[in-house]
Amino acid sequence: MLTIGTGNKAVAAAVKAAKPGVVAAYPITPQTEIVEQLAEYVTTGELESRYIPVESEHSAMAACIGASAGGVRTFTATSSHGLLYMHEMVHWAAGARLPIVMANVNRALGPGWNTWAEHTDAFSQRDTGWLQVFVGTVQEAYDATLMAFKIAEDERVLLPVMVNLDGFTLSHIMQSLETVEIGDFLPAYHLPHAIDTENPCVYGPMTGPADYFRFRWDIERSMRDAKGVIADVEREFAERFGRSYGPTEDYRCEDADVIVVAMGTLGKEAEVAVDRLRDEGIKAGSMRLRWFRPFPDLDLSGREVVVIDRDYSFGFGGVVAHSIRSKTGIVPYSVIAGLGGQEVTYNDIADFVRNRHPGEETWFGVSDHV
Amino acid sequence: MPGGGGAKLSLQMVTNVDERSVNNLSAIPKEEYLYKCTSACAGCSSSLCLRYVLKAAGPDTVLVVPACCTSVIQGIYPGTAMNVPVYNIAFAAAAACASGLSDALSARGKETNVIVYAGDGGTVDIGIQSLSGAFERGTNFLYICYDNEAYGNTGMQRSGSTPLGARTTTTPGGKRTAKKDLDRIVEAHNPPYMATACSAYPLDLYKKVKKALSIEGPKFIHILAPCPPGWRYPTEKTVEMGKLAVKTGTWILYEREFGKLSINGPSKAAMRKPAPLEDYINGQGRFKNLSPEIASEIRQQVERNIQRLSREEAGIC
Ligand SMILES: Cc1ncc(C[n+]2csc(CCOP(=O)(O)OP(=O)(O)O)c2C)c(N)n1
Ligand code: SF4
Ligand SMILES: [Mg+2]
Numbered sequence: 001m002l003t004i005g006t007g008n009k010a011v012a013a014a015v016k017a018a019k020p021g022v023v024a025a026y027p028i029t030p031q032t033e034i035v036e037q038l039a040e041y042v043t044t045g046e047l048e049s050r051y052i053p054v055e056s057e058h059s060a061m062a063a064c065i066g067a068s069a070g071g072v073r074t075f076t077a078t079s080s081h082g083l084l085y086m087h088e089m090v091h092w093a094a095g096a097r098l099p100i101v102m103a104n105v106n107r108a109l110g111p112g113w114n115t116w117a118e119h120t121d122a123f124s125q126r127d128t129g130w131l132q133v134f135v136g137t138v139q140e141a142y143d144a145t146l147m148a149f150k151i152a153e154d155e156r157v158l159l160p161v162m163v164n165l166d167g168f169t170l171s172h173i174m175q176s177l178e179t180v181e182i183g184d185f186l187p188a189y190h191l192p193h194a195i196d197t198e199n200p201c202v203y204g205p206m207t208g209p210a211d212y213f214r215f216r217w218d219i220e221r222s223m224r225d226a227k228g229v230i231a232d233v234e235r236e237f238a239e240r241f242g243r244s245y246g247p248t249e250d251y252r253c254e255d256a257d258v259i260v261v262a263m264g265t266l267g268k269e270a271e272v273a274v275d276r277l278r279d280e281g282i283k284a285g286s287m288r289l290r291w292f293r294p295f296p297d298l299d300l301s302g303r304e305v306v307v308i309d310r311d312y313s314f315g316f317g318g319v320v321a322h323s324i325r326s327k328t329g330i331v332p333y334s335v336i337a338g339l340g341g342q343e344v345t346y347n348d349i350a351d352f353v354r355n356r357h358p359g360e361e362t363w364f365g366v367s368d369h370v
Numbered sequence: 371m372p373g374g375g376g377a378k379l380s381l382q383m384v385t386n387v388d389e390r391s392v393n394n395l396s397a398i399p400k401e402e403y404l405y406k407c408t409s410a411c412a413g414c415s416s417s418l419c420l421r422y423v424l425k426a427a428g429p430d431t432v433l434v435v436p437a438c439c440t441s442v443i444q445g446i447y448p449g450t451a452m453n454v455p456v457y458n459i460a461f462a463a464a465a466a467c468a469s470g471l472s473d474a475l476s477a478r479g480k481e482t483n484v485i486v487y488a489g490d491g492g493t494v495d496i497g498i499q500s501l502s503g504a505f506e507r508g509t510n511f512l513y514i515c516y517d518n519e520a521y522g523n524t525g526m527q528r529s530g531s532t533p534l535g536a537r538t539t540t541t542p543g544g545k546r547t548a549k550k551d552l553d554r555i556v557e558a559h560n561p562p563y564m565a566t567a568c569s570a571y572p573l574d575l576y577k578k579v580k581k582a583l584s585i586e587g588p589k590f591i592h593i594l595a596p597c598p599p600g601w602r603y604p605t606e607k608t609v610e611m612g613k614l615a616v617k618t619g620t621w622i623l624y625e626r627e628f629g630k631l632s633i634n635g636p637s638k639a640a641m642r643k644p645a646p647l648e649d650y651i652n653g654q655g656r657f658k659n660l661s662p663e664i665a666s667e668i669r670q671q672v673e674r675n676i677q678r679l680s681r682e683e684a685g686i687c
Contacts, residue, residue: 054503062463066471070471072474205441206441
């Protein structure tokens, strides 16, 4: 059905379609609309689910862990401080191999209090064993959330998935949204190691180094297998519903001399910048990185690369810039921009390309090339 | 009534007739859900309690265990001493994990018992927020706190539940503040059922677990669980130490059903005429060299608690 909606509403609509048995949630700006909308669906009976209004995000993830292990599909949503507050349980969910889906509405971290978009919250969880996808449109927020359940629950994966959308610039903006009849796209929830009193097992007991090490390797193996599963699910989604996605969204990259790599809404903004640059005769392209974990294999050979990081690892550099560098060997021009919701327009992005200094780093509007 | 009729018959009475009629240890089911191969210390009473809790709960039970001695007692992967599913979870998260699990099982149409078995630290300190949240939400589960009055797992540091004067590895000079009154905190959530118990009275514990599990909603049992290495007494005195806690009125056995308090068995007599407090305190190394002031304050705390509960039971407010 064609409608219009915000990023938050799109996520909630997708969750309704996925019919989780348990939703455990705690409000935080700019995510709150998702959990309010789900509470509404549950109250009106549009979604038959147990809604657990927990007292903290640590408990939200703990409740999702209990519910997922207890044999039902499970969802939560959070942002920023909420994500950091549940950090211990974020690790636990992946280690326990539970296909929980969580929407994270990307937001900056205090102090000072800032509810605007930034990706540092998600990147602070990058080593937890969660799959992470970043979306750029309302439609993609819906589609990626639906696919997240299928990817997470695939027996080759059995890892949780975090769907990231930018605070306000996506969570609160209206775009067209086509909802789908999912039919049997999502099979019934089946967790091979669900708790079963007929077959009593102990979960997460004390574990010695040799076994522990094997379990960690198992997570990594599934992360690697997840690349294929993601591709399969995205292909099936395209066949059924007509919208296709990949590890990156490439725009005018084929013949590009210089490629802008960005994530989330800045990645969409970059497409407009590319059109402007092309008008000026600069052969630019844009590559919006969708999947961050597992990190995709990128082909950027022979191009100049400008990376926009809406995040920072203090004392090190932009997380995406360094990931690109270590995965491709290309030394990009690293632009740190948009922290705490700093406005970055397509004109600004075009400027980054026009004034690029390969190998250097710039804090947009704050520092010169360093 | 059961007891004399042999194990088989008694077992039937336990499972089929009136659970409350179990008044003899031999009537407790012979099935074991906690095997003998645990890694608990010699004389550990909290593992003893777990054994009785599980006998009362039976096989259709899932245990949720935060970081505590019970995470260790189970054994090391791939071995286990447990014969019911156990979900180990982070230190602060047991009640919240149990919330999700309880809802998931009921969404699947199951009536499985969900029981948290947590230490005092995981309950009165780091886990109190999730405990409070789960009780406020009316989660259908049983939360059991076994109270060895310190952080046993990490080597006997103080907890909020460590009593005044007790020496732990982080209160080498004796704890200077009183034991946190967990029961009054839980009571403030108005649960349909809450009770205290003590490892030295397993039948009482067994009955309380049975009763708790027959009630819908959040239930709570607080078990005093003497701990030889922590309390510094010889391992063979574990049962005696529990009995002394009750007989001196230091630990009072009661139930609170829908708010109504009833003092149980041995505590009735103990509250009328408590045994000398020294009998309890002098047998424990953790209370060695108590100053007279602290000893007197401990005595007053015990008396105040006895008075408060006696008055409440008698309906005097
Ligand atoms: C977040 C966190 N902080 C600290 C610890 C270390 N830790 C594990 S068990 C424990 C103490 C448990 O004490 P209690 O709950 O009383 O149970 P007991 O060990 O006495 O059975 C501590 C401090 C931990 N596992 N997690
Ligand atoms: S430290 Fe105490 S509670 Fe822990 S296993 Fe040993 S005896 Fe039991
Ligand atoms: Mg303890």
